[in-house]
Amino acid sequence: MNPSTDAPSLRPNDLLTFIMALACGVAVANIYYAQPLLDTLARYFDVGQGSAGVIITMTQLGYATGLILLVPLGDLLERRRLITAMSVVTALSLAGIALSPTIELFIVTALATGVTAVVAQVLVPFAAHMASDAERGRVVGRVMTGLLLGILLARVVSGSIADLLGWRAVYWIAAGIMILQTIMLARLLPKEPAQSAMPYGRLLLSVLTLMREEPLLRRRIFYGALGFAAFSAFWTTIPFLLAQAPYHYPDSMIGLFGLLGVAGALCANFAGSLHDRGHSRSGTVLFQAMIGVSFVLMAVYAHSLAAIILGIILLDLGVQGNQILNQSAIYQIRPDARSRITTAYMTCYFLGGAAGSAGAAYLYQFAGWSGACALGGTLGLTGVLFWLTEPPRQSVKPV
Template sequence: MQTTQDSTSLQTRAPVALFALAAGVLITNQFAPQTLVGLIGETYNLPSSYGGLVAMITLLGYAAGLLFLVPLADLVENRRLVLQMLVAAALSAVGVVFAPNAPALFFLMFVLGAGSSAIQVLVPTAAAMTEPAHRGRVIGDIMSGLLVGILLSRPIASFLAGTWGWKSFYVFSAVSTTLLGLLLALKLPKRLPAAPIAYPALIASMWHLFTRQPVLRDRAISAAIVMAGFNFFWTTIAYVLQAEPFSLSQKGIALFALFGAGGALITPLVGRLADKGHGLRVTHIAHATLIVGFVVAAISGLSTSLPASLLIVGLGISALLLDMGVLGNHTVGRYMINLLNPEARGRINGIFVGVFFIGGAIGSALSGVLWSLGGWGAVCAGGVVLGLLACVARK
């Protein structure tokens, strides 16, 4: 999409570090609740089966923002849109701190997730501010900020919760989002759509893209299934680590969550392999890695004959394998959808990421049900099934 701002924005390079920081900070809102479900449940007297709902609601809000708010970038001035979404996110984070009951909490977390989808408005803005020869690198750098935010969200939330209580994370969210808004108000240029179309037509075009682009549809569904499995693990692992024989505190859970961060190291390799035409092979390996990760998680979380220190190392290895499987699948999927219609790249990205996060939201919700029905064994069995389904869904 060309805009009235493109010709002048190239005179100033995009503040890539700021955009990457914004992506990393905002995305923490989606995954932090996974380690806070137990503490939030205690505050509002929620049964354990509601843990999945606590972890799901912000992801669902983010997906709704991707599908219904981010397309507004093709209709209205982008700088104003980003700042309005950040204001909504900051205010809703403050509201979470003072939420009087569970329904109010869920509503505010949903709004927080939707406001955080401003990340995906920043990406085309950065592209418009960058010379064509460097746009791929700039977008990749911003996405790396997003990835780091996903991987660090759980340890940050656990550390803050263990030090000052779970609400301290949302104080952090409100303050950091406000500061980001002030910085972006200074750095973002105005960016107007050149030929905006009616909002209903824009949304309808996204549905047509999803149904008429088989690569987009298959990769999005595959990514959603894998993301559901990812959230199976991370939504319920806190229950395992807090119980015997581990008995970890929130700070201990924060340190454990760092195990998965090593998965980020594979993304450059995956990208290079995809460039060389090995995307399908990498996808199969990613799905197999996910399945193996859940098998290792089941053995480590259910065994009673091995020392706790050895079992927690096993759980850490399973976390690393799961993150590698998800990131491998997601990186190849991103590469393949970006080979599709360049004129609809923004909407294609919104569809892919939106479906991806819907899968994560469903996974978070189902994980609570599986935990209440069969504990850790049921969660891991469900993860193996999802890994197999992902193999079938990816054509």
């Protein structure tokens, strides 16, 4: 099925694209609110920094679980109904976090939030499906800009609210926003018929078939997992660095560092245009190199605020630019299986993120900031070396 010819009535206009971008940002923000609060949560629940870091790891593992079990339903069920149902459950999970009396219950409800927050990954292939071939990179770029801004602004909002009203208020407000989003999406998203009629079990197994049959998908999965592992390694450990000497920043100030990543989010449209113009290969190595360089800079000049700021900008440009190139490429592979392609890609992406956050939290306890940066730099370098094995031209079958 080619959306440019078979579903013209569903093509997204600018307003619908904006709404879907906003919804993606709101949904994915829910798994990042805890990052600038880790030092505060460790003190509140009287646990170590490594135990607090488990919150991020479990949230990302929950997200990976949702990608495996829920996102493929986007090819099987009517997507508007699926999206609104998942949004309601996310709101309930956020309320559970706000009520958590212990770190154990916090972790369990954070895991549940991660599972249902994958609604963002149902929206992205929905937008890609509605777009024509010629504009798919641009549409994906715009929707992903909203998703990336949600990731970045979540830290700023979370830190500011926590300083003013306490960390529980962050999650009560987030739950309310998800309810409002559910109402908006139920009214504005178009209905769309299911893309597949196969049973649920076969639908899940077909994800593995796609990974086996599509070399471009496997390659882009590896790039994505490396990039998000580096990204998560940084954001899991930077609150500990900034809360200590010589910085001694409060949660609100740590959260503000997320604004520096806006450069990466705004790069989404540029990266989408690179794909549409056929420059994905050269863009990939550029963005991978940025990841590695950012960690070298921040490791060498750990006590320089200017170096940390520049490093964050380079890291976000590299990770987010590469993400847009990856997704623009994989959504050309099989138009009838875009939700399952999303499952394959994003599951590995968030497993990479979970491994990066867990590895960085562990290394930080024993080797400090230098250990975390060594991990991130190695991941970036691995991406560059892997790029050297890439065929000069990789194309997909026309759709």
